[in-house]
Amino acid sequence: MKAMIIGAGKLGSRLAEFMNADDYDIILVDNNPNVVDRLNEHMDVITLQGNGTDINFLQELEVGTMDVLIATTGNDEANAMMCYFAKKLGCKLTIARMRDMEYLKQRDFLQESLSVDYIINPDQLTAEVIAKYLLRDVVFFTGDFAEGKVKMLDLHLRDHPELIDRQLMDIKAFRDLLVVAIQRENETIIPYGATVLQEDDTIYVLGKDQDIKLFLSEFALSNISKPVKKAMILGGGKVGAYLALALINAGVATTIIEIDYERIKFLAEHVEHALIIQGDGTDMNLLEEEDIAGYDAFIGVTGMDEQNLLMAIMAKQYDVPKSVAKTSRQNYARIIDKFPVDAAINPVNISVSQILKYLRGGTVVSLNLMLGGNAQVLEIIATPGMPFIGKRLADLNLDKGIIVGTIVHEGVVSIAKGQSIIRAGDKIILFVLSEQAEQMKKIFIPSNRSVVHELWDRAKSIRQSATR
Known part of the structure; x- marks a missing residue:
């Protein structure tokens, strides 16, 4: 897959890192030579200095052969025009960052008239x-999945001595939950039953909504x-x-x-x-x-x-x-x-999550970056033909950094175990270290090529319907 990102600020450069890990061939463009030189030293992508609103420049880079162009500069008008030029030159999919409140009131018109397939507004997100x-009734910051049936809680242990110096398997409150990761100093740990919790740990707990509430109540964590x-x-x-x-x-x-x-x-x-x-x-x-x-x-x-x-x-x-x-x-x-x-x-991680979710297609319901982008939590719908359908999780030989946390089958949530079997139509909540994202995609997400072409066909169909 080929992608061009124009604008190598915080969003553009961060997005390039993740898309590169998703096996895209990236061209990252910025008009500031100092930015290009700096990124060229530590990023495994092609970095070029240039003006993305120069149609001759885009033609020289063969933008028409790109599967996706993403404009992330700080100028809304320039981003829109770059997407327009790219689409006219044959680029399959275009994404623009647009932040002006007045423009976003006219989002549908802009997408239709300027051929922008997806507009992202980091501020609004x-x-x-x-x-x-x-507006939730909990103090702790959590993530919701499966229409609120599944929650993830991040909890720092500094104020909870009752959990410190204990093995996970000895804490009864975790019996119906899954501790998917521990942040310890500068290290992300994938725990197992014998892992001992330490004073300065931050733990990430996944489980049913009611079980998370019971956990908070049992340890008097004053979540309400x-x-x-x-x-x-x-x-x-x-x-x-x-x-x-x-x-x-x-x-x-x-x-x-x-x-x-x-x-x-x-x-x-x-x-x-x-x-x-x-x-x-x-x-x-x-x-x-x-x-x-x-x-x-x-x-x-x-x-x-x-x-x-x-x-x-x-x-x-x-x-x-x-x-x-x-x-x-x-x-x-x-x-x-x-x-x-x-x-x-x-805001950068939130925006990257949204763009990756869009690019990965309809089977990805949600995608959250966490641990500074070193991990991802995904909600995926299992569809017929996926390689894991009907197999025991224990037989998938998943790397340690890929954890199937919960499975939602016909509305019923269960913590995934080795004997669990995923069926078509199930929703799966995955915790994945970013370094294992490539293996995860091969098993749980259709290929990027089919996804992007599906998105392109969908966007083209919408535009054709609107003109009838």
Whole structure:
């Protein structure tokens, strides 16, 4: 498979890493020579300097032979035009990053008129993930699968001595659950029954919704929190605006703190019913004046990771029940669990997950990156003809880094065991170390070529139907 990614920023370069692991032949383009030189030193892809809006440049690179072009620059208009040019030159599939709120109100028109097959908005996606977490009745950040029947919980053991220095097989609460991974310092461990939990571990637990709740209850982990009725957002940028709209729509009284006056005027016009305060959100006097201790949630979504983390930590000092920080730097991934915040949300990983899910086709219901991108959790629908149908899991000879966590058969969830058999129509929740993704795909996901051609045929069919 051949792919061109134009824009080698955080999203473009991260996406290139994962698509390269998915066996794509990648051309990564950026107009900044310093960026190209830096990436060329450590990435196993073709890196080129150039202007993706130059149709002659695209022709020289034979964009018409590409299976997919993904435009991830910081310019919405340029991304749209690159997709348009690529499609006219014969590229099969195009994806554009577009962040402007006004453009996204016209998403269908843009996709149709500019031949963009898929539009991704990292800011909107990030806001949706944060809002979903805030509106749950749990303190811990979890992932939902199989329409909420299956949940994954990440839990840091620093505050739970009753779990420390014990073997997994000796903890009765884990009998109906699966600990799929342990983050220990800079290492990801795939545990087994004799694995001993240590004080600074973060464990990732997968299981039925009711069993996760029983686990939390048994160890008095206080998973139930009062509903979020009042939220403070630090940063009135795009993520902050989308998040405020989502929370207000859910009936949450929302305050936005933003220092830039021009941005405040925009928010006043586009985000109705929010309390908008001009000021420095790192000024504790301001936060105390606004009674930060009286809020149910604090969310740091400025453009500075350090500021978001620091203020989210400070909010916990004021006993704010839910404290969230937006972080984009990958080098924070290994230490983020050490910070006393309830959730750290990475827009880059969220966006990469969505694009990979789209590229991998209809059998992949959801895909989440975790552990700083070193692992993936996928929800897959088993279809007739897949090589594992009707076989015992024990006979698949899966590598240690590929774990079938749960199987949902006719609506009934079960923890997968060696004797388990997957049938057509079942939903499977997989935990996969990214280094094992290639083997996982060969077994559980149809080939990329058939998926991309299926997507291309589907998009073409939609456009043809719309013109009739």
